[in-house]
Amino acid sequence: MRTIIAAAALSALALGVAGPAHAGDAVSLLNVSYDPTRELYQQINDAFAKDWKAKTGQAVTINQSHGGSGKQARSVIDGLEADVVTLGLAGDIDAIVKNGGLVDAQWQSRFPDNSTPYTSTIVFLVRKGNPLHIRDWNDLVKPGIQVITPNPKTSGGARWNYLAAWGYAADKFHNDQAKIEAFMIALLHNIPVLDSGARGSTTTFAQRGIGDVLLAWENEASLVIREFGDGFEVVTPSESILAEPPVAVVDKVADKHGTRKVAEAYLNFLYTPEGQEIEAKNHFRPRNPDVLKTYAKDFPQIPLFTIDQKFGGWSKAQPEHFNDGGTFDRLYANR
């Protein structure tokens, strides 16, 4: 027994001293991601493993972890050894930077397009035939319409929904704060249930039959149609928000594991035509214009504003709207 422990300790030491794994040795990565990307990354991982093997001869296994974006970020902060994170919003990666500094502060400039290889947007899912003629955001505030969205205090997806509605109101009322807030109060008034996560809201709407319209990620809405069949249709509003789910290498963990090279290659793979094609098939909007053209009919072209343009980035939007005492708390109390 003692010899086994000694051997284990020695080999661990040897690994630590030897540092980065040599080509030829198997290597593994942990990708900590958020909820709706489960199927996407299963396909990406297979494709990347093949690609990496062909290029370097090294076998790579990629383990996935999924959950609510904020919860996943906290797991990494609390010690889950992720080599890369692919989360729902930049604010969650910023939180990893701020709490413990596992990710370098400059992460967003490390990869192209603000480190967001694919994008998505917020659309409406309505019941078949659109009986209540819901076409745009201002239809959601009409009396008697029931809107289903998760709780922005607990769900990253719900924060995008909230800001998308806010951005529309800001354009419509030319940034008149009082009118925007009245619009948001009317919207909050029409919400009968606040599930804690995006999947919960989807279930409430699709299976419990509650509500007239579900605010959802474009990829989640497509999933509902695929899973639950004909009872629903997607409505694309006149404008919406450009949701940018970002990716980053967790610097300190990757350096400790000696996996920086393969981790960077993995995230860069998301930008290759092959990676972009897989993302498009999973209903995420690809950055690559050629791939986007191929799948154009899946992604209606509407004006999309970014969180940086309208809200000054997540570091500003989060405290202003969603922290305790933010606009959500204040407006909800007045609804």
Added chain:
Amino acid sequence: MSKSPRWRAASILPGFGLTAGYAVTYLSLIVLLPLSVLLLKAANLSFDQWLTLLSDKRVLAALRLSFGGALAAGFLDTVLGLLVAWVLVRYTFPGRKIADALVDLPFALPTAVAGIALTALYAQNGWIGQLFVPFGIKIAFTPVGVVVAMTFIGLPFVIRTVEPILQDLDLDVEEAAASLGASRLQTFIYVLLPSLAPALMAGFSLATARAVGEYGSVIFIAGNMPGVSEIAPLLIITKLEQYDYNGAAAIAVIMLAISFSLLLGVNILSRKTRSGAP
């Protein structure tokens, strides 16, 4: 070790030092250590922050729902649990063994599954929920739904604590009461209830404590409307979503303090009834 202190000599059983040592070590590792970390985190909050937290309408509403709902569920469980235990102990009928085994299922079921199943049943289009729609009563996504879920997960605690006591009760006592002219109701109130009371109270406090801490099943049926159907554990999650670890710990400490005084109160009460029983 020439002279043992008096408090150790009280028991003739050997091995006190060893067993007590183990008990304290494990208790420290599993219960006391995590709790002290919680207190440490919560201690980072300034006095003002505590004050705002304790006067926050949303926090108060959530605490009221969590503890009020848990107490209501505890009472329901006590009544229903006594009934079920009575049927299982006093009567023999086909399928009794199976019914007895079913009692434990809420223990074994993942709470999220329970939550989803209950929500499916009690939603407006669910089997049970739709029966209430004509009366304008909504169960799922209201505080009523919260109590329903809490009752579900707490029921086995009462049944399992009451059952053995009920089994040990001699029928002679009841017969004696009857022969002395007591009605069935009098027999129940004056003969049976006093001997069952400690077990009922223990079951009540277990069920209530479980309901206070329940998250998984409640979260699906609650609807989570701030100030209306938002439970205190959800507020903790909300704080964590803002990376406010200290605020989350503070709410946890408040819940802990209330739970502890509640349990202590029930314990004292049940000890009193036990010593006062004829």
